[in-house]
Amino acid sequence: MPDTMKAVRFHGKEDLRFEDIPNPSLPPTHIRLTPAYNGICGTDLHEYSGGPNLCPTTPHPITRETVPLTFGHEFSGIVTEVGPAVPSDANIKPGDRVCVQPIIYDGTCGACKEGYINCCYSNGFVGLSGWGGGLAESCFVPASCVVKLPDNVSLRAGALIEPLAVGWHAVNMSEFEKLDVKNVGVLVTGGGPIGLAVIQALKARGAGKVIVSEISGKRKEFAKDFGADYVLDPTKDDVVARCKELCEGQGVHVAFDCAGVKPGLDAAILATRARGLIVNIAVWEKPVLINVNDLVFKERKYMGIATYQAGDFQAVLSAISEGRMKPEGMITKEISLDKVLKEGFESLLQDKGNLVKVMVQVRPPKDES
Template sequence: MKALRYYANKDVRFETSVPEPILSSPTDVLILPQWCGICGSDLHEFLDGPIFCPIHPHPLTHESVPITLGHEFCGIVDQVGTEVTHLVKGDKVCVEATVRCNDSCSACKSGKTNCCATGGFIGLSGWGGGLSEKVVVPSAQAFKLPDDMPIEYGALIEPLAVAWHAVKLAAFAPGMTALVLGSGPIGIATVIALKAFGAAKIYVSELAKIRRDQASEFDVDQVFNPAVDDVVKLVKQATAGDGVDVAFDCSGVQATFDTSLFAIKSGGTALNIAIWGKTCTYNPNDVLLQEKKVFGAVGYVGQDFKDVIQAYTDGKLKNVGKMITAKLPIEETVSVGYDMLINHKDQHIKILCTPRPELLQ
């Protein structure tokens, strides 16, 4: 079958003779991927990796490079295991892409499967991936999509679940205010999630003009340019001197960390969603003296997928389709998709790829 495979740093290959996966467990499902998003994690893997892609056999998947890529994907159920009752052939599904032990580590035992001690991701750590013609996943991690949802939206559920998990972890409630730092894919997903949670005001800070313009299309209250704007000052002015309830750092650099900490009110929350490339510093007194909270959110759990799908069904997720800025065949994932996101990233939110040429007609 056709698949995009990771071999090494800057070595990702489109192949046409990858062995097809087979349904071997009664609780698994075989899916025909339709669309798969290119994630920042894929780019980090390509430029700086291997990071998640295992050089030595992964403790749970028992696979090592080459690894089939793609963890933001949706597809059509083609086969179901004998013990699967909630899905049937032909169902449209999205996939919770975590690889986890489920019951061996303390994180999984407490329900934090996203923090599994030996975990990873489908499409990065093994078990196939969405950038292929077929993939087998545990049925508990495949979620049926609404009949009226365009199939390509299914590939957006994964990044939306990342944002949803973060907003929920921040204990965000209707009427609260928020600052989103960085309006890339996760920043925009966070804006969409905040809208669904009933945010009273949403402010965005973004360096790139194209991304500032894109953020404005998602009905935020104000967009700042941190190159010229004193974001903390302007946020305080907009909130009667208090600061926002929660700041979401979707960029992961010292400047955005500082802004997130100083733009929140007394007792507020600075929440990091970004994966960092470098360490940062801060004075603990800046947290202590106003009893602020600083913590991180990583990935998602299954309930986040259910919540996002339900929010879509309820009409609470607005402008989802605007996240999609390009569609490609999987053979152009690297030559065109990676190139655009590495060299022209400001022009795109989410690029989707498909192994099925008919979907591009």
């Protein structure tokens, strides 16, 4: 293996570099991969334009690393080496096609002991908190992060499992499946990658009345393509009134807030019927003021969702493998590793409304490029 490799590293606010870094040696409990595809995520953009927020500037409690860090947490790849201390029941060998579930957790805190590793009190992410990331010619991750791809799921789709799993988990946590899914109304605010993930997760479970609120023309089209039954434009439509009209005069049973802007949240609360549920998936840039009485007097519930838990990646992979989800259309642009700053981050920041997922071809094998 060469001594150095190319990587895209985040050094600080508006400082992302494509550079040569030492090829790290493999910790015995980890698995080395050659990344194939890596999607650029809104979280990466937030770190670049306004961070470091999530990326550690003092040593992360688990990885012990600080910025500069290699970016990339939505990725697939090929296994090249398995550390000698990886348990054999991990069942991973060189050549396996995999995707990465990037949660880093300590396994010892109260949240982890209860099984909520996504809420670990020391948690982090591969590609945001250290241990490398997918935007490099090689990387390593803990064995717990590696999930095998079924033979009929492409490496390209494999790099979409992470955002899809966020939507899948949110739908699980909402207990939507306990409702009469064909007939109850659901509102999704925001038609970006996570909004589209929620739409696909709802449709894969038979949802019959998915209402999406989105401003951008291109994202409205995508929402329709992925199965939204009604697409509203909050600059033209009265979202609350339309949701009531479409849902027996009462409003939706569940609203998923994937936009993270105050007008969207206000509408999501008021568009939800008595005892309905508002699920927040968005990461907010700053605190927001809401009228709590709008929850109180209609006994509405408001909950937060953080990433995914054990089983969500496998559920999404099954849905794709069985043809209940076809996510590759989310990719609006593919670029090479050396173009990540200009063609990835900068173009996403300038033209967010027209792009959904920018995919980086890191080192895809010839038969899957």
